Amino acid sequence: MSFSRETTEKIRAFAREQSRHYLEQAEMTYLENLRRKSSRTKSRVLAKLAKFKSRSETAVEAENDLVLYMSDYMNDLMAEGLSEEEAFERAKNDLQYRSDTEKSADLRERISSYYETLDPAVYEAIGLFYAGFLFFGGTVGALAGLAAGGGRGAFLAGGWIDTLIGVADGGAIGIGFGLISHAVITLKRKP
Amino acid sequence: MVTNDNEQHKEGGLLNNLSEMLKGVLDGIVLEIISRGEIYGYEIARKLRAMGFDGIAEATVYALLLRFEKNRWVRVTKRPSEMGPPRKFYTLNEKGMEELRNFWARWNFLSDRLNKLRNDGGASG
Numbered sequence: 001m002s003f004s005r006e007t008t009e010k011i012r013a014f015a016r017e018q019s020r021h022y023l024e025q026a027e028m029t030y031l032e033n034l035r036r037k038s039s040r041t042k043s044r045v046l047a048k049l050a051k052f053k054s055r056s057e058t059a060v061e062a063e064n065d066l067v068l069y070m071s072d073y074m075n076d077l078m079a080e081g082l083s084e085e086e087a088f089e090r091a092k093n094d095l096q097y098r099s100d101t102e103k104s105a106d107l108r109e110r111i112s113s114y115y116e117t118l119d120p121a122v123y124e125a126i127g128l129f130y131a132g133f134l135f136f137g138g139t140v141g142a143l144a145g146l147a148a149g150g151g152r153g154a155f156l157a158g159g160w161i162d163t164l165i166g167v168a169d170g171g172a173i174g175i176g177f178g179l180i181s182h183a184v185i186t187l188k189r190k191p
Numbered sequence: 192m193v194t195n196d197n198e199q200h201k202e203g204g205l206l207n208n209l210s211e212m213l214k215g216v217l218d219g220i221v222l223e224i225i226s227r228g229e230i231y232g233y234e235i236a237r238k239l240r241a242m243g244f245d246g247i248a249e250a251t252v253y254a255l256l257l258r259f260e261k262n263r264w265v266r267v268t269k270r271p272s273e274m275g276p277p278r279k280f281y282t283l284n285e286k287g288m289e290e291l292r293n294f295w296a297r298w299n300f301l302s303d304r305l306n307k308l309r310n311d312g313g314a315s316g
Contacts, residue, residue: 068274
């Protein structure tokens with residue numbers, strides 16, 4: 001069954017727009033599959049992807065495939081009694097690319113898994129690591145600053161600036177250790 | 192009338208659950224259909240509907256075939272169509288056959304374990 005010229009143009013416009021999304025989805029899934037097989041393939045795949053994107057022939061093929069797919073579907077709908085316009089609207093709605101792809105579903109799954117496995121004790125431990133290292137670093141820094149500045153006598157005579165610098169340096173080192181501990185805990189909890 | 196509504200509601204729920212379960216096996220189903228002989232995209236969708244898989248989204252087969260081509264699981268033959276652009280007919284190549292064999296091996300493993308679980312709670316190991 002052939003369609004009116006207007007409908008044919010609308011099918012072509014729809015296919016041109018939508019096939020790009022499906023093609024991108026196919027490329028991403030392909031990329032993920034290869035990544036799963038070997039991390040070494042990443043650069044090779046990216047090069048391949050760039051090459052693939054530049055091949056307009058592939059995009060035209062995907063567009064043509066969707067034109068035929070949609071036309072077949074519309075023919076079935078019209079055989080069921082729908083008018084050409086109704087069949088087009090229905091096919092357009094049913095074949096529209098949905099953002100609910102494997103990628104977003106996977107992301108949702110990971111977020112939900114993250115919240116499901118969220119353990120308050122781990123976050124308490126991370127907080128204590130930060131606080132512990134901050135106090136430890138601050139104290140060591142203060143003592144080092146006090147000693148480097150000339151001891152108690154010098155401190156009372158205005159040498160407190162060395163102690164203050166020591167506290168600040170020690171605090172920064174403490175935060176650094178806290179960050180490293182946080183990273184270690186995060187890596188250990190990585191599924 | 193109420194009974195009909197309930198039945199429709201139950202059926203809708205069943206199909207929703209089914210399409211979630213089908214996500215993991217749809218590749219295998221379509222590979223098996225292609226392995227039976229040369230076929231074009233929309234014909235696969237028709238076959239799925241005829242088999243009772245009504246809940247599958249209309250665009251699923253189109254999206255799957257794009258991926259099969261990217262994965263090089265299929266051999267494509269183009270033939271002229273009445274709509275203008277050439278129509279693609281698909282057959283499985285050796286890589287696609289291997290993927291299909293792997294799918295059935297995974298399926299057999301899963302099915303075996305699930306049957307054991309259902310029959311005796313998995314006690315027979």
